Amino acid sequence: MNSNRFSPVAAFSFALFFALATPGRLAGQDNKNLYPRMAPLEQYLMERDAEIAMARSAAPESISHDATVLVLGRHGYETAVAGKNGFVCVVERGWMSPSDAPEFWNPKLRGPICFNPPAARSVLPTTYKRTEMVMAGRTKAEIIDGNKAAFERGELPALEPGAMSYMMSKEAYLTDNDDHNLAHLMFYTPLLDGAVWGADLPKSPVMLNPQFKGAQPIDVFVIPVGRWSDGTAAPVM
Amino acid sequence: MNSARFAAVAVLVFAFSAVFFGDKEGNAGDSHLMFWFPQGEHMDWGADASDSPVNVHQYTPQPITEFTISVAKWSDGTVASAYQR
Numbered sequence: 217m218n219s220n221r222f223s224p225v226a227a228f229s230f231a232l233f234f235a236l237a238t239p240g241r242l243a244g245q246d247n248k249n250l251y252p253r254m255a256p257l258e259q260y261l262m263e264r265d266a267e268i269a270m271a272r273s274a275a276p277e278s279i280s281h282d283a284t285v286l287v288l289g290r291h292g293y294e295t296a297v298a299g300k301n302g303f304v305c306v307v308e309r310g311w312m313s314p315s316d317a318p319e320f321w322n323p324k325l326r327g328p329i330c331f332n333p334p335a336a337r338s339v340l341p342t343t344y345k346r347t348e349m350v351m352a353g354r355t356k357a358e359i360i361d362g363n364k365a366a367f368e369r370g371e372l373p374a375l376e377p378g379a380m381s382y383m384m385s386k387e388a389y390l391t392d393n394d395d396h397n398l399a400h401l402m403f404y405t406p407l408l409d410g411a412v413w414g415a416d417l418p419k420s421p422v423m424l425n426p427q428f429k430g431a432q433p434i435d436v437f438v439i440p441v442g443r444w445s446d447g448t449a450a451p452v453m
Numbered sequence: 454m455n456s457a458r459f460a461a462v463a464v465l466v467f468a469f470s471a472v473f474f475g476d477k478e479g480n481a482g483d484s485h486l487m488f489w490f491p492q493g494e495h496m497d498w499g500a501d502a503s504d505s506p507v508n509v510h511q512y513t514p515q516p517i518t519e520f521t522i523s524v525a526k527w528s529d530g531t532v533a534s535a536y537q538r
Contacts, residue, residue: 442525
């Protein structure tokens with residue numbers, strides 16, 4: 217893994233905090249044991265209008281304005297706004313991180329994300345599935361196993377080519393560490409050797425993150441961008 | 454496992470996607486990555502939308518769709534001009 221990734225600025229991608237939280241590599245506090253289990257559900261919920269606005273902030277307004285917007289309710293995600301461009305924007309919670317992510321149950325995490333149409337059809341169903349299991353009171357291990365089993369039974373769709381998402385929200389809270397955030401795009405592929413994309417090499421802007429490790433054969437390539445969704449400058453890593 | 458469906462996706466991705474890193478000497482004057490897909494895929498990456506870091510170009514006569522993504526640094530690690538504050 218590229219050691220440059222572990223600078224303070226680099227430590228804040230929702231999709232990456234698993235990799236960055238490897239013991240000995242954290243720039244900030246050791247949060248490994250701070251969130252051993254799910255917190256009370258109320259701590260993961262948001263005021264509806266605030267959640268809609270945060271979800272939309274994941275992508276430029278030119279994209280998110282006509283997107284479908286989901287909000288998290290007591291029984292899972294529900295459609296708050298019906299869109300018309302095929303994009304779907306949602307605020308993901310910590311349980312969409314890898315199984316060994318130390319902040320899997322961190323109730324403060326808010327990961328605004330806008331899925332493009334192929335990702336909305338083939339990646340977002342995993343968000344629904346995991347959230348369904350969270351609402352049913354499953355443990356982290358049960359959620360990851362349930363994710364894997366659901367895919368193997370064909371209950372989750374195969375990954376579509378061209379699946380990608382925007383995570384450019386200035387309002388995101390992706391980790392407890394340092395600045396909490398990073399503007400980036402994510403690209404979903406079948407399992408690949410990261411070298412195919414030059415990922416994690418010195419000065420490469422591409423990072424490979426095993427977000428679905430152990431649960432589903434999807435790799436996530438993360439590309440930081442230098443702008444927030446409103447067009448203002450974001451920290452450059 | 455949905456191996457047949459999964460393999461079909463994998464073939465498409467391996468066969469038709471590629472990535473290229475820009476450098477300071479690039480003609481576009483902007484550090485960026487490029488991805489290529491067959492035009493028949495009709496993929497929507499939010500390209501060319503206002504404030505989107507993604508742009509799209511359709512090749513002719515080759516049936517290739519090219520996406521470019523602006524990134525904040527040159528290949529030597531220095532901050533690209535468009536991102537200097």
